[in-house]
Amino acid sequence: MATLEQLQRDFWAAVTQGDSALRDHVTTTPGPDPEDRIAIYANAYTARLTQALTTDYKRLAALMGDHLFADLARAYMARHPSTHPSLRYFGRSLPGFLERTRPWADEPTLAELARFEWALVEAFDAPDADPVTVDAMADVPASDWPGLTLRFHPTMQIVAVTYPVVALWRALDEHDTVEKPDPLDHPARVLVWRHGLTTRFRTMDTDEAVGLSAMTEGAPFAELCEALTEWHGPQAAARAAILLKTWIGDGLITAVGGREPPC
């Protein structure tokens, strides 16, 4: 297989790095020169992978503009080439790449917006699960409430932000150009999930974010109430009940259980 493998290695190097060894494998025929024929493949490679990133990171691409986004895409594909049979997964390392790599790391808005957009991509085709309804909670005896644990929908993700990423995302949806925003006064958490077939998201208030994080780690309902006293004092239990009702209404909870998290 020596010839075939060598040829494919040279072809790969031509497409991904502009290497010239492939030239010697290619026939000269009427029409375009061998270099131009090779360039068709090399250009298509860059264009196709850039297009895949533009699809998954539409708002980031809009924020950066075509030119700068194309630069980013080229740097990213050199560092994180596709290793999955589906292009669907090619962009998965972009948020981390933006966080770690200058000059993009100097503008944290970029990585945060990317992380949010990737959460939307993930929520789109993550596993299905049937949420519970409010009726299911009616069957829980009062004595079981303190020990109640929750299982959350497999599409649910929590994205930490220090910039108004959701507002930025919406603005980019409506306008061609958007000013880069100032940081938030306090870090926030954005909830992303799929409800039925619809991908949804919202920025959580701090108390909800803290409570939800605790519950996803398997804390019982009593701990949720306790955590909420910081904001709500004696009203903490009432607030906990409201949050639980909200989560159920949002289709976020797929099972309720006792002291041990439901499975």
Place this chain on the structure above:
Amino acid sequence: MGRLTNGPAMNRQVSVHMAPPATNRAAERPFAGFGLGLRPDHFRTIVDTRPAVDWFEIISENFMVAGGKPLYYLDRIREEYPIAMHGVSLSIGGSDPLDAGYLGALKALADRVEPLWISDHLCWTGHGGQHLHDLYPLPYTEEAIAHVVERVQRVQDTLGQRILLENVSSYLSYRVDAMPEWEFLRAVVERADCLVLLDINNIHVSAINHGFAPGDYLDGIPPKRVWQIHLAGHTDYGDYVIDTHDQPVPAPVWDLYESTIQRLGPVSTMIERDDNIPPLDSLLEELDTARTIAARALETANGDT
């Protein structure tokens, strides 16, 4: 060039529930009618309006996901229509080992869909663990034939059925080429005992890019093994043509389709639009054109004999 037998195909174990067995070379070409590539833009319209399409073809990789809209609509549409599976990442001619994880996902999807058939491309798509997501031409050599044949047989063993391999568009050819593309295609599919998905647009595009006569191509392929046809459009860049699959099927491709059907008889045919996706209605119109041309081709072919 030396002739190999189909030896290994004869004594492989195929469990009884798998159909059709890969060794059943006598199987007649089935005719599924006229289909369309299933694209997410059309999911809702298809479910809501049940258009007059005989079958759909899915891009297999797009449905190798856990849940959500893709699988929801796949299952809904499968309830109403036969579906063929068309992959883009098998890399049957690649020098990397066959990807067992990918083949497992393909088999799992096939168990879900129970497809008309499963196809991929006669090409290679990656190297050194990297996926390049393009369909690269193979050198037309004995070495490549032997390599592809052995891999096709292993894929067919895994899937428990024969696969279709599609001819790709290409923009360059190799110095080591020892035969024309159609001889290479024929050798691979006959020795591996697999089938052909003939993309008429790709023949047209490659004929222009390499300066061969499309008729020679059609004469060179094994007619009974052609189970499916792709029709698509392309973009003309002056001294070369690229199979962008983002345009309506153009006149020369329709002409070539007509002479293909005259030679082969009825073959399941579909419009393959990958980009610049128009409303479903306009694809249905193109599909009607395919029906008309195929009917005319069959009449002429019958008249000739």
